[in-house]
Amino acid sequence: MLGGYMGKILEVDLTSRKTTITEIDPELAKLFIGGKGYGAKILWDRVPAKTPPLSPDNLLILMTGPLTGTLAPSSGRFSVITKSPETGIFTDGHVGGYFGQKLKTAGFDGIIINGASEEPVYLHIKDESCEILDASNLWCKTVFEVDEILKKKYPKSSCGVIGPAGEKLVKFACISFDIGRQAGRCGPGAVMGSKNLKAIVVEPGDKRPSYAHPDRFKKLVKDLNRSLHTHPNRIKRHVLGTLVCIWEGIDGGTLPIKNYSGIAWPQIISLVPEKLWEENIWAGTTTCYACPVACTKLSVLKSGEYKGKKLEAPEYEPVAVFGPNCLIDSYEWVTYAHILCNDLGIDAISAGNAAGFAMECYEKGLIKPEIDLKFGNGKALIEFIKLIAYREGIGDLFANGVRIAADEIGKNSKRYAIHVKGLELPGVDPRASYGMALAFATADRGGCHQRVWVARAELYGKLKRFSTEGRAEFVKYNQDERAACFSTDLCDFMPFSEEDFANLLTYCTGLEFTPEEYVHAGERIWNLTRMLAVREGISRKDDTLAPRCMEEPIPAGPAKGQYISQETLDTMLNEYYNLREWDRNGIPTEKKLKELKLECKDI
Numbered sequence: 224m225l226g227g228y229m230g231k232i233l234e235v236d237l238t239s240r241k242t243t244i245t246e247i248d249p250e251l252a253k254l255f256i257g258g259k260g261y262g263a264k265i266l267w268d269r270v271p272a273k274t275p276p277l278s279p280d281n282l283l284i285l286m287t288g289p290l291t292g293t294l295a296p297s298s299g300r301f302s303v304i305t306k307s308p309e310t311g312i313f314t315d316g317h318v319g320g321y322f323g324q325k326l327k328t329a330g331f332d333g334i335i336i337n338g339a340s341e342e343p344v345y346l347h348i349k350d351e352s353c354e355i356l357d358a359s360n361l362w363c364k365t366v367f368e369v370d371e372i373l374k375k376k377y378p379k380s381s382c383g384v385i386g387p388a389g390e391k392l393v394k395f396a397c398i399s400f401d402i403g404r405q406a407g408r409c410g411p412g413a414v415m416g417s418k419n420l421k422a423i424v425v426e427p428g429d430k431r432p433s434y435a436h437p438d439r440f441k442k443l444v445k446d447l448n449r450s451l452h453t454h455p456n457r458i459k460r461h462v463l464g465t466l467v468c469i470w471e472g473i474d475g476g477t478l479p480i481k482n483y484s485g486i487a488w489p490q491i492i493s494l495v496p497e498k499l500w501e502e503n504i505w506a507g508t509t510t511c512y513a514c515p516v517a518c519t520k521l522s523v524l525k526s527g528e529y530k531g532k533k534l535e536a537p538e539y540e541p542v543a544v545f546g547p548n549c550l551i552d553s554y555e556w557v558t559y560a561h562i563l564c565n566d567l568g569i570d571a572i573s574a575g576n577a578a579g580f581a582m583e584c585y586e587k588g589l590i591k592p593e594i595d596l597k598f599g600n601g602k603a604l605i606e607f608i609k610l611i612a613y614r615e616g617i618g619d620l621f622a623n624g625v626r627i628a629a630d631e632i633g634k635n636s637k638r639y640a641i642h643v644k645g646l647e648l649p650g651v652d653p654r655a656s657y658g659m660a661l662a663f664a665t666a667d668r669g670g671c672h673q674r675v676w677v678a679r680a681e682l683y684g685k686l687k688r689f690s691t692e693g694r695a696e697f698v699k700y701n702q703d704e705r706a707a708c709f710s711t712d713l714c715d716f717m718p719f720s721e722e723d724f725a726n727l728l729t730y731c732t733g734l735e736f737t738p739e740e741y742v743h744a745g746e747r748i749w750n751l752t753r754m755l756a757v758r759e760g761i762s763r764k765d766d767t768l769a770p771r772c773m774e775e776p777i778p779a780g781p782a783k784g785q786y787i788s789q790e791t792l793d794t795m796l797n798e799y800y801n802l803r804e805w806d807r808n809g810i811p812t813e814k815k816l817k818e819l820k821l822e823c824k825d826i
Contacts, residue, residue: 225249226435227289227731228257233331233353235346237418238279238338242353247332253734254820257288257332258712259315260748262304265335266313267751267823272758276308276410277392277417279339285326285383285423288712289732292327292512293432294444296451297714299324299512301333307409307668308417309394309573309624310645313755314668316397316406317709319511322381325427336418345422347377351430358421362390365566366399373424383423386568388612389416393622395573395647399565403519403535404511407570409646409668435733443726447719451515456718460518461508465539466496468650472543475682476781477655479548481598482579483641483771485652487779490552494542502554506533516716522558527605529562536561540672543650544575549582549604556601560608567612576647577621578607580628583639589632592617641769643670644761653772655782656681658694661795664766665698665809667752673715675701689785695798700742706752707745747819750803750811754823763809766796 224230225247234243255261262284274280284304291298301323307314326334330351343358361369366386373382381401388396389412396412397405406412434440451457459467472478473491480488499505499520510517521533537554541561551557564571578596585596593616594603610618621628625647629640641648646669653660658677666674675698680686686693704721711724719727721738728736736744756765767773768787776786800807804815816823 224433225252225289225732225734226433227293228252229327229330229332229430229432231331231351232333232335233348234335234337235353235355236338237336237340237344237355237420240340240355242355244351252289252732254744255748256707256710256728256744257291258286258302258710259304259317259706260710260744260751262286262302262315262333263313263748263751263755266304266306267755270306274306276306276311276414279337279418281306281414283336283411283414283418284333286333287323287327288710290711290713290727292324293434293731294441294513295713295727295731296444296447297511297514297516297717299514300712300714301326302709302712303398303406303411305411305414308392308413309410310669312644312668312759312761313752314409314411315709316408316411317673317712317715318400318404318406319514319714320381320401320404321512322383322400322404322425323712324512325381325425327432328427328430329425330428330430334423336420339417340419343419343421345420345424347424347426349426350428361421363387366568367402367566369422370399370402373422377424377426380424380426384568385412385415385421386566386612388568389413391612391614391622392416393569393611393614394624395570396568397570399568402565405565405570408572408671410570412568432731434731436730440727440730443723443730447723448515451718454718456716457516460516460716463496464508464518464520466499466520466537466542468539469495469542471679471682472650474781475655475678476777476783477651477659477678478543479579479641479648479650479652481550482548482583482639483648483652483769484583484775485654485777485779485782488547488550490550491547493552494546494554494557498554504554504558509535511714514714518716522562524559524562525555527559529559534562534565536565540650541571541575544572544579545604548575548579548650550598551601551604552599553601556604559601560604563605563608567608569608569612572649573624573647574608574611576641577611577625577628578604580625580640581607581617581621584632584636589634589636590617590620638770641771643768644765646670648769651678652777652782653768654777654786657689657691657787657791657795658686658698660768660772660787660792661694661698661799662702664768664792664796665702665799667749667756674705689782691791691794694795695802699799699802703745703749704742705745706748707741710744710748747821750816750819751821751823753811754816754821757810763796763807766809767792
């Protein structure tokens with residue numbers, strides 16, 4: 224058996240209530256590694272084009288990588304793969320914490336969930352076995368309530384839970400793992416809800432990954448941990464967490480302000496990370512399995528239903544989209560909104576983007592909600608999130624995402640709906656970063672920040688700002704390398720070289736990877752996820768940005784006057800497609816697919 228892998232995937236058919244076990248395919252492991260890549264291959268092979276995402280025939284796939292649960296730094300992660308109900312195309316979410324590691328100790332590399340139960344159920348996984356149990360007493364409860372109930376019954380377990388939003392099929396519902404770790408973007412919680420699956424409980428067992436070359440693997444891990452200890456990125460993230468990006472956003476003018484309109488907003492200084500300490504909200508730091516960075520911040524709110532409870536939050540993206548994007552300058556309100564999303568089971572990024580869009584529509588008289596959705600109204604923001612989760616009132620309109628909401632509102636509201644391929648943009652205004660504009664336009668799951676973070680390279684002089692020069696090459700290479708990383712499945716924050724990743728894979732699994740082969744595997748995975756989109760009708764016409772980003776210059780700040788014209792985007796896309804050996808419509812050529820050993824003709 225290969226090192227790193229447990230060799231087994233649990234398959235659950237909720238319609239028949241049968242479970243089976245299949246084996247990891249060594250050939251697919253070499254080609255697609257694990258995590259994102261292996262899950263995408265399963266989705267390609269077993270979910271035909273045009274399958275409705277909320278039908279029983281869609282799969283919900285949880286896949287670890289070969290490095291999950293090993294001694295490698297940040298090896299607690301795993302991937303959640305499915306067809307998105309919000310975008311209609313492939314999506315993958317990457318989750319930290321301890322669930323992935325515990326799944327491996329239970330004897331499994333992954334879980335494939337098919338079908339749908341007639342009644343609410345949850346899965347209980349332990350010692351290479353799985354029970355499908357009644358969850359009628361858990362239905363209609365929030366994530367925090369269900370997690371508490373299940374942890375009392377299974378004290379050492381990790382739990383993946385959907386909240387009311389997943390039950391109500393909110394199209395950007397998430398799955399909350401151990402309450403603070405989300406498979407957030409694109410609506411995997413709605414897929415889980417459509418299957419009447421309330422929770423997945425994993426109890427740790429005594430299984431552990433083996434290593435093909437244990438001495439070499441352990442030495443490399445020791446060396447990497449030693450280098451991480453003094454690495455500046457590790458130190459920054461340990462102290463400030465992801466909120467360090469607030470300062471970068473201020474310096475670069477990339478923060479989304481007032482629904483990405485980009486107005487001057489001096490109050491942003493109230494949301495720099497140091498204010499967490501000044502407002503006495505910060506309550507400590509926590510970490511994921513085997514992670515030396517410990518970037519996650521804990522907070523305690525002074526009021527509301529979470530008053531006095533120590534909970535994970537806030538992160539940069541929710542702060543950006545609930546804060547400057549909604550003109551809310553209080554960490555109390557922003558953190559409250561983030562925690563509420565985790566409890567109700569909503570992707571906080573999409574919720575914050577939707578809130579900014581709703582506030583602008585309200586300001587312009589395009590909607591008449593039952594709440595006072597003015598920019599800056601923290602109380603209304605909290606009510607808006609609840610209305611979305613329960614699909615009540617104005618919330619039902621926005622529960623399908625901003626693209627569909629704009630279609631229903633009409634009145635030129637599409638101009639203010641900031642998304643790519645139906646996925647709401649995160650906390651970066653693409654007009655202030657040409658590289659992020661290209662990254663958003665071409666990301667395989669829509670407007671996603673996790674494929675490549677170009678803004679930092681531009682801010683610190685690695686790339687010339689406000690230029691198309693070198694963008695396509697930078698974006699393409701990093702998309703490939705990150706696709707490989709997300710298949711290993713280590714954290715995006717680990718500052719490892721391609722050689723480090725290749726050696727970790729080689730010493731762990733016994734499969735030989737050079738740095739070039741590691742990146743090439745990522746290129747294969749990226750082309751596969753592109754083909755998953757192509758067979759759903761995605762092409763160049765969809766590799767674009769919202770009208771506001773392409774027609775309205777930023778009116779203030781360090782990026783004043785910038786916007787992404789169609790000519791600018793076309794210049795970057797042409798070069799990008801050429802580097803990828805895709806045709807002018809953004810479709811991988813047969814020659815390229817053959818070179819990558821991909822059989823994707825049946826579309």
